[in-house]
Amino acid sequence: MARIELKSNEQIDWMREAGLVVADIHRELRAATQPGVTLLELDAISSDTIRRNHAKSNFLGYGGFPATLCASVNDVVVHGIPDDTPLEEGDLVSFDCGAYVQHQGRQWHADAAFSMIVGGDDKGSDRARRLNAITEESLWAAIASLANSKRISCVGEAVEAVTEKYREGDWVAGIVEEYTGHGIGTAMHQPPEILNYPTRGLQPKLRTGMVIAIEPMLTDGGIETDVLDDDWTVVTRDGSLAAHWEHTVAITDNGIWVLTAPDGGKAGLAPYGITPAP
Numbered sequence: 001m002a003r004i005e006l007k008s009n010e011q012i013d014w015m016r017e018a019g020l021v022v023a024d025i026h027r028e029l030r031a032a033t034q035p036g037v038t039l040l041e042l043d044a045i046s047s048d049t050i051r052r053n054h055a056k057s058n059f060l061g062y063g064g065f066p067a068t069l070c071a072s073v074n075d076v077v078v079h080g081i082p083d084d085t086p087l088e089e090g091d092l093v094s095f096d097c098g099a100y101v102q103h104q105g106r107q108w109h110a111d112a113a114f115s116m117i118v119g120g121d122d123k124g125s126d127r128a129r130r131l132n133a134i135t136e137e138s139l140w141a142a143i144a145s146l147a148n149s150k151r152i153s154c155v156g157e158a159v160e161a162v163t164e165k166y167r168e169g170d171w172v173a174g175i176v177e178e179y180t181g182h183g184i185g186t187a188m189h190q191p192p193e194i195l196n197y198p199t200r201g202l203q204p205k206l207r208t209g210m211v212i213a214i215e216p217m218l219t220d221g222g223i224e225t226d227v228l229d230d231d232w233t234v235v236t237r238d239g240s241l242a243a244h245w246e247h248t249v250a251i252t253d254n255g256i257w258v259l260t261a262p263d264g265g266k267a268g269l270a271p272y273g274i275t276p277a278p
C-alpha cells in the first residue's frame with residue numbers, strides 16, 4: 001500500500017488556509033449562480049477569488065484541465081468543463097474546485113464540492129431536491145463517522161447507510177463506484193483511495209495527521225457512467241441526475257476538523273453530536 005502522508009499541526013494549519021480559500025470560492029459561486037449565468041462566467045469568479053486570496057488553482061492545467069472549477073449539470077456526475085451554456089432554472093449543478101497555498105517551498109492543497117438547484121430549492125424537481133439532500137447528508141454522515149472509527153472503511157459504510165435510510169419502494173440512490181475520495185496534502189490527489197461503498201478488503205487505519213477528501217457522488221438511477229469525447233465529462237449512462245458533495249477533512253490529535261468548511265464543520269457535525277477539534 002502506498003505511503004500515506006501524515007501532516008504536522010503546522011502543516012494542517014496551512015491546509016486550513018487553502019481550505020478557507022475554497023470555502024470563499026463556494027460562497028461566491030452560490031451567490032452568483034442563477035438562471036442565465038454561464039459556467040464560464042462562474043469559472044471567472046472562481047479564478048478571481050483564488051487570485052484575490054493570493055492562492056493558486058490546482059484544477060487549472062491538472063492533466064490538461066482547462067478551468068479552475070468543474071461544473072457538472074444534471075446528468076453530469078463530475079469533471080464537467082465550464083462552457084458558455086447558460087444555466088436554467090431547476091438545473092441540478094455541482095461545483096468542484098480547489099486551491100493551494102505555498103509554505104516552505106511546498107504546495108498545500110484543499111478540494112471541496114457542493115451541489116445546488118439553480119434558482120433555489122423550490123425550483124427543482126422533487127427528484128433533484130431529494131438527491132441533493134441525500135448526497136449532502138451522506139457527506140456529513142461520512143465525515144462524522146471518522147470521529148469514532150478506526151479505519152477508513154467507515155466512509156463507505158456511512159454513505160451506504162444514508163442511501164438505505166432513504167430507500168423508497170424499489171428506488172434507492174445509486175453510489176457511483178468508479179470515482180473515489182482521496183488523501184490530500186502536498187498534492188491534490190494522494191493515497192489512500194477512499195471508497196464510497198462498503199468492501200470486504202481491509203482499508204487503512206485512521207491516524208492523527210491524515211488529511212482526506214471525502215466525496216460521495218450519488219445518482220437518481222443507475223451507477224454506470226461514461227466519459228464523453230472531451231475525455232473529461234463523466235455522465236450517468238442512463239441519463240439520471242447526479243449530485244456530488246466533498247470536503248477536505250483533517251484527523252487531528254483531538255478529533256476531526258473540516259478544513260474546507262468556514263466553521264470547521266460545526267454546523268454539519270452538530271446533528272451527530274460531534275464538535276470539530278482543530
Ligand code: MG
Pocket residue numbers: 096097098111112113215246
Ligand atoms: Mg474535488
Ligand code: MG
Pocket residue numbers: 111112181182213215246
Ligand atoms: Mg477530490
